[in-house]
Amino acid sequence: xxxxxxxxxxxxxxxxxxxxxxxxxxxxxxxxxxxxxxxxxxxxxxxxxxxxxxxxxxxxxxxxxxxxxxxxxxxxxxxxxxxxxxxxxxxxxxxxxxxxxxxxxxxxxxxxxxxxxxxxxxxxxxxxxxxxxxxxxxxxxxxxxxxxxxxxxxxxxxxxxxxxxxxxxxxxxxxxxxxxxxxxxxxxxxxxxxxxxxxxxxxxxxxxxxxxxxxxxxxxxxxxxxxxxxxxxxxxxx
Amino acid sequence: xxxxxxxxxxxxxxxxxxxxxxxxxxxxxxxxxxxxxxxxxxxxxxxxxxxxxxxxxxxxxxxxxxxxxxxxxxxxxxxx
Numbered sequence: 001x002x003x004x005x006x007x008x009x010x011x012x013x014x015x016x017x018x019x020x021x022x023x024x025x026x027x028x029x030x031x032x033x034x035x036x037x038x039x040x041x042x043x044x045x046x047x048x049x050x051x052x053x054x055x056x057x058x059x060x061x062x063x064x065x066x067x068x069x070x071x072x073x074x075x076x077x078x079x080x081x082x083x084x085x086x087x088x089x090x091x092x093x094x095x096x097x098x099x100x101x102x103x104x105x106x107x108x109x110x111x112x113x114x115x116x117x118x119x120x121x122x123x124x125x126x127x128x129x130x131x132x133x134x135x136x137x138x139x140x141x142x143x144x145x146x147x148x149x150x151x152x153x154x155x156x157x158x159x160x161x162x163x164x165x166x167x168x169x170x171x172x173x174x175x176x177x178x179x180x181x182x183x184x185x186x187x188x189x190x191x192x193x194x195x196x197x198x199x200x201x202x203x204x205x206x207x208x209x210x211x212x213x214x215x216x217x218x219x220x221x222x223x224x225x226x227x228x229x230x231x232x233x234x235x236x237x238x
Numbered sequence: 239x240x241x242x243x244x245x246x247x248x249x250x251x252x253x254x255x256x257x258x259x260x261x262x263x264x265x266x267x268x269x270x271x272x273x274x275x276x277x278x279x280x281x282x283x284x285x286x287x288x289x290x291x292x293x294x295x296x297x298x299x300x301x302x303x304x305x306x307x308x309x310x311x312x313x314x315x316x317x318x
Binding site: 054056128136137138140141144145147148151228231232235236238 | 287288289291292293296297300301304305308309312
């Protein structure tokens with residue numbers, strides 16, 4: 001009985017989805033907007049309009065900026081939700097065992113190599129983050145590399161070495177940096193152009209357009225790195 | 239753009255995916271899965287999307303694997 005109900009519900013749910021798929025244009029259709037003018041417009045006018053040589057960044061932050069704004073908000077919400085689940089358990093565990101966990105025994109080779117490479121990884125992460133407008137990369141990739149560095153350091157040096165960063169009064173602001181930078185630049189764009197996330201086109205305001213892209217990239221990078229580092233620390237504290 | 243190289247990478251992807259599904263040791267499965275991300279990263283790069291390749295390498299092969307390993311170390315290693 002229950003099984004039949006589930007199957008019936010699945011079929012009912014599948015019908016609108018299949019109707020939606022049937023209404024899609026055939027794969028590779030030459031008459032869809034994407035093929036006729038959207039991609040061409042991005043490729044031809046992207047550099048001039050969005051002021052970024054890397055067209056991917058132009059699409060993500062400029063043409064489709066509001067999409068990305070929603071995405072970074074979703075990522076932050078996911079972290080907040082995982083906090084709600086993981087944090088109480090971790091707090092209780094911490095209170096029960098008062099002594100801080102010691103650095104785990106790590107082979108000397110791993111310790112040396114991680115310490116040697118750490119500054120170079122950090123520099124590369126910053127380069128990827130700040131150079132995203134003119135070469136492959138951007139805030140998210142740079143943030144992931146930086147987050148990976150935090151994780152590596154907290155494994156090798158022990159969790160208490162990175163704890164000051166995660167427990168500092170700025171930590172919540174750094175975690176929400178991505179949506180915050182996006183909304184701030186969106187409002188800034190609204191003041192200049194009258195549209196939320198509007199990038200000014202005038203030659204005199206060229207600097208503003210470039211600064212907006214840069215600040216959003218830094219926000220996404222810092223926020224992403226903090227979210228990865230925090231998630232790892234929370235899971236590790238379980 | 240050599241198609242032969244793409245086909246080799248795609249076949250490798252299928253083989254790795256099957257290996258992940260068949261492995262009972264979760265630690266080994268996580269490591270094989272990070273190899274999946276690495277091959278996928280090569281494929282993205284070869285198909286001309288370096289932005290996605292970078293994300294795949296950093297998130298797929300790096301962060302996701304670490305989070306899997308932490309989860310395994312907090313639970314059990316063998317699939318029941």
